[in-house]
Amino acid sequence: MALLYVDQIMVRFGGVMAVSGATLLAKAGQVTGLIGPNGAGKTTLFNVINGIQDPTAGSVSIDGENVTHLAPHKRAQRGVARTFQRLELFSSLTVRDNIRVAAELAMLTNVSSTVEKLIVRVGLTDVADRTAGDLPTGSARLVEIARALATKPKLLLLDEPASGLSDIESEHLGSLLRSLADEGLGVLLVEHDMDLVMRVCDHIFVLDLGEIIADGPPAEVRQNPRVLEAYLGAS
């Protein structure tokens, strides 16, 4: 059974269809990519999956349970965590406290040790006591990821985690994502850094004009003429 199943989601803003009938799924232990040109509706779809946006039609299931109309925090309790494209740090707390809040919200029993382990694992040891608002982008993105991981999620939604990262940082991010998937976590990745997407994803969905126009393993998607057309326009 798929960890996440998004079925025929439609979202309408006023007269505009932002997402029109997208269907996709993500499995535990895999990194699933969601790519597409600007304005394709990726972030909207993300907001629907974690409950910030109500869909006009369609349903979202986590582990077979229909969560379409649950509040975001209830979904979090069912194992969905996310990061944001425009950073949403608790900017007046320290890095450690950012992660700590998340761990506490997940009702973990061993908050401190979880937090410390995550700080080391994600590579934030040097900045752990700094105020999150003062961090450079690279570290800030890592804090968001660590914070999401602190809730011990089953499904991790990453919205452009590599934007603003240097090449080395984004490589580091790639190996982190792989190792997370190998531990059994399901990752859904929206990203524009195609090198990263092609490298770490097991399966890719391509969204264009609010619809999934193709899906498959990276190499296949890369050759797909419809994908090329979506990106480059008709020749």
Add this chain to the structure above:
Amino acid sequence: MNQPILELRHIRAGYGAIEVMHDISFAIEPGQVVALLGPNGAGKSTTIKVVSGLLRPSSGQLVVAGRDVTGASADALSRAGVCTIPEGRGIFPNLTVRENLVMATFSGRSLEQIEHDAYRRFPRLAERRTQLAGTMSGGEQQMLSLARALAVDPAVLLIDELSMGLAPKIVSELYEQVARIASEGVSILVVEQFARTVLGVADWAIVMSHGVVQVSGPADEIGEEALTSAYLGDRSDP
């Protein structure tokens, strides 16, 4: 009179701590159409924001018609003749079509002239002049923003993602109009992800990714492989 009409010199810019443009330099000659290509997040839209005056670069200079105008406000540049069609739809959704054109009169031209030009070019807008712009279809909305660009008689036109969320057929129609504007000698900087479409119109192409200019050259010399690798990564088959 051989100075570039628009020149970016070592521009760095970004939002707060996030730097999106790392030392970008290029120039546009009078009458030239330059296409700015590259994947999302490459810094193209930020480039447009800097050139239009909406975003102040953190360092570097913006030189327009030989004058350093770094830090000039967007409204002053606009009145001087730099017309921008921003990302998304460059229209006011809660104003009528006619009121959208009223807003164009800040450029200094009279409403009669503007309406005349706009409706001649896009008769469909004339039928809808009292309709709220936000209730029109995406293609019509882009027509309206192009109509404004045409009617204000700009010297420089900046276009950001005209095609976003539109069907390919409408996109190619819109680009026919862009080509017509270009033929009148207006210098154009156009950001587009539909590279194939825009390369038919452009004289020069610049491919950006990660906030850096990767390739720059005459439009007809930019190869498909360079584009594919910029958009979908350079990994060859696994």
Add this chain to the structure above:
Amino acid sequence: MQELLTFTIIGLSTGAIYAVVASGLVVTYTTSGIFNLAHGATGMLAAFTYWQLRFDWDLPAPIALFLTLFVLAPLFGILTERVVMRGLQGTTEVVRLSVTVALFAFMIGLANWIWPSDSSREAFLKFFEGNSVAIGGINVSWHRIITFGCAILVAIVLRIVLYKTRMGVAMRAVVDDRSLTELNGARPDRVSMFAWAISASLAALAGILLAGEQQLNIEPLVLLVINAYAAAIIGRLKNLPLTFFGAALLGLLDAYYLAYSDSSWFPQSFFGFSLSGVRASIPTIILFVALLARPQSRLRAGVTRFREESRVPQWSTAILGAVTLITITIGISGMLTRANTLLLLNGFTFAIVALSLVPLTGYAGQMSLAPLTFAGLGAIAMAKLPGNGNLLTFVAAILIVAVVGAIVALPALRLTGIYLALSTAAFAVLVSKLVFNQRQTFQTGNIAVPVLDVPFVDIGSPRSRLILASVAFSILGLLVVSVRRSRLGRRFIALKDSPAAAATLGMNLTRTKVIAFAMSAGIGACAGALAGDKVSPQHYDFTQSLPVVLLAVVGGVGTVGGAFFGGILLGGNSILASVVPSLKNLAKVLPGTIGITLGRNPNGAALQTAESFRSLQSRWGLISFAGLGAIVIWALTAADVLSHWSFFVTGVVWFLAVTPNLAAIVDSTHRTRRNSTILYLAAGLVLCGGVDWSTALDVTGQRLVAVVILVAVIGLGAQRMIENEPRVHKDSPDVLGLDRSFTGEEIEQAERELRVSI
């Protein structure tokens, strides 16, 4: 039937006034995103100005009207936008709202100053006073007809301006997309200025019309205009026709209530509660309903970015602060006159109320405009519960009010930002109209709150109550500090910094907000329950809450120290006003003036002061030296070397001017500069101690002013002297080119200016 017609006409003309005010509110909110709480005060000020021109200086009505409506009011609007509002972009809603509160306080202070209430004042006449016309058999005064006509005219003019002029179209365009407006070549700043000018004119018109009906009194003028908020909210702060409809509805309801509430079938009381306050609260009830009928605000990512800063308070600092506060209070309490003790006590009460805002507004980022209401409820609970003030009663009173706070919060939780703030304001007005005005609660206009019965200590004298208040503030302060350091505090901050992220991490936002509200209500209740004296309901009115909120934000609502600073400042302000008549007027505009500058320093004053003390952190040698100095000063006083006032002056100078500079003096490597600074400080201290301030200056206020001046001169002077880096204005044009090398551009420009060909 005729009666119905009469009251319909009355209602419509009242509604007309509301409509004019509300439309002004909508115009500025849509174009600049600032909900102007001072809008009513603008109208009030305009009404006074008109009175001055028309009735005091006897100008002809058309000229006076023209000057007020089309010259002075728009100028005032433009000035407001330019000086105050433009600096507010990029600040939080709390700061933005506080600044308009500050403006509100400032204008009321100004009006009080220029036009002190005076019964011999010329009357404010209606237009064509005494003339009326018969409509359907009823006499309707010309004034009402003019009022009604004005509303229609305003509707038509606004319609034309907004839809037929380019500026109006631009105003609507700014609402849609500010940056696109810029790209079209319009100047958004000018557009906002224009909007503020129109808005001020509308407020002025309403103020003048209202003053004709109600006479010229500050409070009712300001408050009646508050009612127009309800109309604006019905119009969802953007829809003008709906706003006009809402205004008419309000006016009619009010008139019909007036007409039929005396009828025999109309209930006069409700379970023993008198309903006499209902009429006054109709607009508030409608405001409340309209707010709750708003669609649930959606979580949005990436909305606000904070300029404010917040640090985790350290236990050592907090405990040291608490002990110092209590010690100082005990130390000086014996030297104060009874009147001054009571005023300081008042300051402590305000400080506790301000403290109640720290977890709610400072930590959790939820704005409340009703902190004093909870204090009032606390006082009632303390008085009405059995036990005559024993500790159990006290605790019960706090718990009850906390529960009330939580319940009140529940419906309000669907709202965020400005709407939440307005709903708390509505709650505050409702409580003061319906509860505080009850005969049952305040028999003779007063309620006797029993003194808290602390075991083994006799509390009764003002002095012991003052000490009790300082102890209470310290304990509550430590409680708030412990909250900030706990899991709950982190959640509060997370809620403020990013609700979207907090929700996606599993936080139940509603529950967190309810806890914050309950905690705030409970702390507020303490302030009331500790009143220990007769209090009158006016103390807890909504209008009294505003300055408390304001000064808490000015002091720094994110810190306990800030709350203390704000509260004492407010108390001290009334000390200033009560003792020195000559400074009374200054005291009136002071809080407002301070608040208006908030846009430039959103962190509040406390953090700034704390910053200067930070140099002493964990340097125990210096801290003990500071303490030693304080003991010496106290000992000198006890030995009658220093008079009480000299003790006060010297103590304050020691703490605020000398102590923050200690570290810099010790660290300084510049020998002569260090020595001269020490000499300067010593001379300053000797001056403070040597002069007997109680005889040198004969009024308390003058002495207080002297203290402020001395602290500033001595403290800042020493700071200047000891700072190692001389101050240079970096961007001064006169050193351009000297402190860095030139770019080619600059040289090119230089050549051009010099007309030297290249």
Add this chain to the structure above:
Amino acid sequence: MNEDRVQAFTDEIGDMKLRGAKGDRERVLLVVGALAIVVGVVLAVLGGFQASGTSDLGDQVAFLATGTLIGLALVIAGTALFIRYSMARFMRFWLVRLVHEHRSETDRLIAAIEKNRGN
């Protein structure tokens, strides 16, 4: 036509006022200074006339105080402003020029010395 448009555009850009440029404020203060001088002279002259027109000593003093003295003060302040800001621009760039010359001179000198040392 295109050439014309480009030329017109160049002129527009050339005339454009740059936000944050210090020049604006300087120009404003310059004008304020000039105005102050004019107003001051008028006031002083008026005050003088008024004073000479009355024989009452008190009135004379009042006229002198309000008209002539304030007028004189304005003239002095205005002159100061005018000189300060009309000179500032020139002086600044002159200074820049001098320093620049000086630097390039030094650079040449250093280059020459380096060269000599090399030999």
